[in-house]
Each structure stands twice: as C-alpha cells, then as structure tokens.
Amino acid sequence: MKKILVANRGEIALRVMKTAQKMGIKTVAVFSEADRNSPHVKFADEAVCIGPAPSNESYLKGDKIIEVAKQLNADAIHPGYGFLSENASFAELCEEHHIIFIGPHSKTIKIMGSKLAAKEAVKAYDIPMVPGIDEAITNIDKAKSIAHDIGFPVLIKASAGGGGKGMRVVEQAADLESQMNRAISEATSAFGDGSVFIEKYVTSPRHIEIQIMADNHGNILHFFERECSIQRRHQKVVEEAPSCILSPELRTKMGEAAIKVAKSCDYLGAGTVEFLLDADHNFYFLEMNTRLQVEHPVTELISDVDLVALQIKVARGEALQLKQEDLKITGHALELRVYAEDPLNNFLPSVGHLNTYKIPKGHGIRVDNGFKVGMDIPIYYDPMLAKLITYGKTRSEAIQLMIKAIDSYHIEGVQTTLPFGKYVCEHEVFRSGNFDTHFVKNYYAPEILKEQASEEAKIAALVAVKQYLEDQKLLRLPS
Template sequence: MKKILIANRGEIAIRVIRSAHEMGISTVAVYSDADRTALHVQHADEAVYIGKSSASDSYLSISKIIEACKQTNVDAVHPGYGFLSENPLFAKALEKESIKLIGPSSEAMELMGNKLSAKKLALAHKIPLLKGTSHPISDTNEALQQARDIGFPILIKAAAGGGGKGMRIVQDQEDFLNELKLAISEASSAFGDGSVFLERYISAPKHVEIQVLADEHGNSIYLFERECSIQRRHQKVIEEAPCSVLTPAIREKMGKCALDLVKACNYTGAGTVEFIVDNQLNFYFLEMNTRLQVEHPITELITGVDLVKEQINIAQGKVLSLTQEDVNIQGHAIELRIYAEDPKNNFLPDTGMLDNYKIPSGPGVRVDNAYDIGMEVSVYYDPMIAKLSVWGKDRHEAIQRMKRAITEYKITGIKNTLNFGSFVMDHPAFQDGSYNTKFIDIHFQSESIENCDKDALISALIGNYLFKKKQQPDPLSNSQKNNSRSNWRRNRTN
C-alpha cells in the first residue's frame, strides 16, 4: 500500500495522515469550499477539491470520492468516522472499483450497522440484551401492545444510523404514539429509513464500550473499555479509559462478548461494541460501531497501540501484530471533546473566528486538533474543534492533568466546552466514578460554570492588555531607530 485517500476532514483526517506518513505511505486529502485552507489539506501530500461546502455536495458524495480516488490512483481509502464511514453503499462502490476500504466488508458493515440485525446476532450468541422488540415496528396498535408488554419507560430507537437521531424516551403510555411518530419521522429524514424498534429504558446507566481489532486470518483481540457516560443529546463529551467501576472479571466477560460478535459477523479492522451497564454492574449489548471511534486516543494512551496503523496493516492483509496476552492496561486516560458549543445555553453550537487559540502541552497531554488562530469554525460541519486527551499513572493523576491542561488551553472568539470540562473534573460524582449518562441532567446548570467564565474573562483581559502594550510605538525617536539600524548594517559590513 503506497498511497491512501482520507475520505474525511478535520482532526481525524490529520490523525490518519500522521500515522500513514510514519508508515511511509503518501496521503491524499479531499476538501470542500469551506475547507480550502484547512489544516488537513496542508498536511496531506496531495489534495483534491470535491465540491461545495455542504456535506451532501462533498464529503457525503460517493461519486466524488470515487472520482478523487481514480484521479490520484490511490490503493485504499480511510473513511475516518462520520460521513461515509459506516455506509455499506460506499464500501460496495469501493469494492466495485477494486479500491481497498480500510475498514470492514460491506456485508459486516450492513449486518452490524443495523441495530435490529445486530441484536438478532447478539441474541443468537447469548449476549445479554435488554427486553425489547426484535423486528421493525410500523403498526401503531402493535407498537402500543409491545410497549405495554415491555413496560414503561420505553426507548424508541431508529434501526439505522446513530448520534441520537430517531431516539425517543417515553415515560408513560399517554405520550407513546406521538413520540413514535416523531421518532419514525426523524429516522426517515436522517437516514432514509424510518424503521424503529422498542427497548426497555434504563434511566441512568453507564455507557461502556469495548475496542476490538480483527484481521483477515481469524485473529481478534479486545483492547479493554472506555466509559462514555458524560453525554448531551445522546452524544459524548467526556470519555475515560478504563472504566473506574468495572472489575477484572466483568471486563473479561464484556471483552469475550465483543469478540463473539466480531467472529459471528466475520468482522475485520477496528470496531467498537457498545454496552450499557446498570447500577448492579449488569451489562447489556447496545450496538456496534463499524469504524474508528472519536474517542480512540484514550485507548491508544492506555495500551500503547496505534489503532490507525493497525487498521492499515489489517487492510494490507497482515496478521495482527498483537495477541490478547500482549495487551495490558497502563495507567488511566481521559478525553474532553472541545466543541464550539455554549454549555450555558443547552450546548447550542457556536460559529465564528478563533481570535485567540493556544493548545496545551507537557507530559501526558495529547491534542488531536484541526484549527489554528484566525481560522473559522464553519456552520456546515460538526462543531468539534479538537480533542484534548491526557494520560496519568492513575485516575487521580489523569484528572489533575486534565485540569491543568484545560487551564493552558486558550480559546477566545467562540464559545466552547473547556469550562464544562473543568466543572466535570471537579465534581464529586465524576471524581468517585459514580456518575452515569444522567450526569448533565442531574448535576449541571448554567450557573455551574459562572466562576470558570469569570476566570477566563480575567485571563482574556490581561492577555489583551499585554498584546496591546506590545503593539505600542517604540519610545525611541525615528532618527534614533534609523541610526540603530544603520549602525547595525555598518558594523555588519565592516
């Protein structure tokens, strides 16, 4: 494999480019109108324009991505996450053109990408499941009867897609039919598939996922777990690895369940099997993501494994370089997603120019970044600016390191989630590991970060004062400055 195209943008494109370059593989970036000057375009060896700013005209256009592959004569495509990364039609289109997808087969993607077919596979292999329906629900009378049998509260879920789309929590029977119609409508709009199913709703679980790797020779391993319970709108904001409450025995059981699914669907590449865990530490299969996860850096930090390099090696037909016995948990890692969002206003996205932008550094700090000072956060794409990940020898050190890194991270011009991260790190429920997916609903209010905002404002005012002071005219007269420059030139030539 000599050249790969990254069918994505932003920090994940840069992250893939870096690993590819370390392997001696050249890279091709693709970009839209909004991304003409983006950092991922600058990092790649080549770049191909693929269309207008809207994702549907660029990063979601299978035909334009295929044309860019042909134009640059690449051997393979890395899809990153989001966009076309879990689209079996894209995988099939690449297969038809004899271009390797750095990911699973279209068949495995199709099987595990649909939550209902994934649940059936899990059931066949005796993997714990929540009580629910095993087929798509469209008839309202049948749906209501099934809901009564399962018992309220009920979770209505879209069979296709993810990211919280087509998902509704229904507390009682009175609201059920209306919420069902809304879920079907949202699923149809988001995924082109209105299929939904019902599931018993656990009100405050932990969200724990298992990272897996599998090669084309039947070998597979799991690289332990990540906890992703700090969420807004069913989407993750803070993750940590490992989960602070799992016992070694439960961890091993969850890992075995994940590998059973991998083998059952002939999966290859990197993937994630997601579970919910109740307050008794019972776990239930949720879904499988057939791609690299946003939060993969914290797994890399606790295992020392470069997941992108492993993906590329697997796509080249190589045997896994690791066995299960080779992988150990080393320390603790935490990731904060730096979103251009306003936590004080229900995490609504923000856009605009990064007036000031300085990333943290130092021992145990990693920033997967896609921006620089003066760049604009676009309205067209996901509002994530960067991912701040830290590693410590234990969980306490990781929390303290994250707190330090957040104070070093400087962003002005755009509202962001840095202060929210500080709030979480200081909260007793996070510090003792007892938090769950209801953390924001239960513990967070806009006033919670007022003090953090005041500190940030003071820092910004001081920084602005020092900047302006630096820009003031030199107190030396023009003649003095000219003489100074002339003397330097004269002394240099003598």
C-alpha cells in the same frame, strides 16, 4: 499500499495522515471549498477539492471520491469517522473499483448498520440484550401493547441510525403516541428510514464500549473498555479508559462478548462494541460501530498501540502480531471533545472566527487538532475543533492534568465545551466514579458555569489591581 486517500476532514484526517506518513505511505486529502485552508489539506502529499461546502456536495460524494482515488492512483481509502465511514454502499463501491476500504466489508457494515439486523446476527452467540422487540414497527396500538408487556419506562430507537437521533424515552403510556410520531419523523429526516423499535429503558445506565481489532487470519483482539457515560443529547463529550467500575472479571466477560459480536458478522479491522451497564453491573449489547471511534486515543494511551497503524496493516492483509495475553492496561486516560458549542446555551453550535487559538502542551497531554488561529468555524459540519487527551498513572492524576490542560487551552472567537469539561472534572460525583449517562441532566446547569466565570473574572481583576499597585510602589522607590 503506497498511497491512501483520506475521505475526511479536520483532526481525524490529520490523525490518519500522520500515522500513514510514519509508515512511509503517501496521503491524498480531499476537501470542500470551505476547507481549502485547513491543516489537513496542507499536510497531505496531494490535495483535491471535491465540491462546495455542504457535505452532501463534497464529503458525502462517494463517486467523486472514488474518481479522485483512481486518478491519483491511491491504493486505499481511509474514511475516518462520520461522513461515509459507515456507508455500506460506499464500501461496496470501493470493492467494485478494487480500492482497499480501510474498514470492514460492505456486508458487515450493512448488518451492523441496522440495530435490528445486528441483534439478529448476535442472537446465536448468547450475548445479553436489553428486553424488547426484534422488529421495526410504526403501529401505535402495537407499540402500546409491547410497551405494556415490557413495562415502562421504554426506549424508542431508530433502527437505521445513531447519535441520539430518532431516540425517545417514554416514562408513561399517555406519552407513547406523541413520542412514537416524533421518533419516526426524526428518523425519517435523519436517515431516510422511519423504522423504530422499542426496548426496556435501563435506568441509571452506564455507557461502556469495547475496542476490537480483527484481521483476515481469524484473529480478533479486544483492547479493553472505554467509559463514555458523560453525554449531552445522547452524544459523548468526556470519555475515559479504563472504566473505574469494571472488575477484572467483568472486563474479561465484556471483552469476550465483544469478540463474539465481531465473529457474528465476520468482522475486519477496527470496531467498537457498545454495551449498557445497569446499576447491578449487568451488561447488555447495544450496537456495533463499524469504524474508528472519536475516542480511540484513550485506548491507544492505556494499551500502548497505534490503532490506525493496525487498521492499515490488517487492511493490507497482514496478520495481527499481538496476542490477547500481550495486552495490558497501564495508567489512565481522559478525553474531552472540544466542540465549538455554547455550554451556557444548551450546547448550541457556536460559529465564528478563531481570533485566539493556543493549544496546551506538556508531558501527558495530547491534542488531536484540526484547526489553527485565524480560521473560521464552518456551519456545515460537526462543530468539533479538537480532542484534548490527558494521561496519568492514576485516574485522579489524569483528571488533575485535564483541569490544568483546559486552563492552558486559550480560544477566543467562539464558545467551546472547555468550561463544561472543567466543570465535569471538578465535580465530586464524576471524581467519585459514581455517575451514569444522566450526569448532565442531574448535575449540570448553565447558571453554575456563569457563576464560576463571574467569580474567576473577579479574581483576575483583583490580581491585576494588586499587580498594578505593586508596580506603582516600585516606580515610586528612590533611585
């Protein structure tokens, strides 16, 4: 493998390219007209514009990306995450054109891309699943009957998608019909597939995921868990590894279950098996993400591996050299997704110009970044600017370092999730480890951040006045 085309943008494109460069592999960037001056374009050995700003005219044009790969003699395509990373048709297109897709086979993506097909695949492996139905439905009367049998609250989920789209929690029978219609409509709009299914809603759930890696030689490893329960709109914002509530026995059980899920679909490469953990520490299979996850750095830090390097090695046919017993958890890592979103306004995207953009540096601080000062934040894509990751010997050390790193991260021109990240890290419930996916709903209110910002502004003003008076004293001293 001498050349990899990275079919993505921003921080993940740079992340992949840096590892490829270390491995002596040349890289090709593809970019939209809006990303012409992006860092990933300048970092790559070669770069090709593939279309206008909207992703459906650029980053989602699989045939165009294949065409560029062939023109520039790229051996492989790394899809990153998002865009075409979990698109079975694109993986199949790569296979047809004899280009290595750095990810699982197209048939695997197809199976795990449907929540119902995924559940069917893992059935034979005795993996615990949330009580529910194994078929997609649209009939309201049938939905009411099923919900009654399972017992409220229930969760309506789109079969074809993720990211919280087409998902509705229904607390009582009276709301089922309206929520079903909304979920179906949203799923149709987002995924072109309105099929939904119903399952029992796990109250006080924690979102725990297991990182796995599989090669073509029958080896499957798990790299422990990530805690991803701090979410807004069913999407993760703060992640950490390891989870502070898993016992060694439960960690082993969940790791073994994740390996079984990988076996059930003949998995290849990096993947993540997601579980829900209830208040009694029972875990249930949720879904499998057939790609590298946004939050993979926390796993890299605690297990001392480069997951992208392992992806590339298994994609070119190498066997994994590590054994499960070689892997150990060392220290604790925390990640904050730095989104251009306004936490004071329901986390709505904040579009603007980066007048100031200064990232924190120091021991134990890692920033996977895709932007620089002077750039505009495009409205066309996911609003994530960077990932701020901290690593310490203990969880409390990683948290304290994260607070310090947030204070040293200076951004002007757009609103970001940095203040929210600091709020989470300073909150006693998060610090105690006794939280779940309802943290934002139960503990966060924009007014609190506004009060904190006002208080910080007052302190800064008082410090400035004090410094001014000290300076004036010095000036009045006789020579």
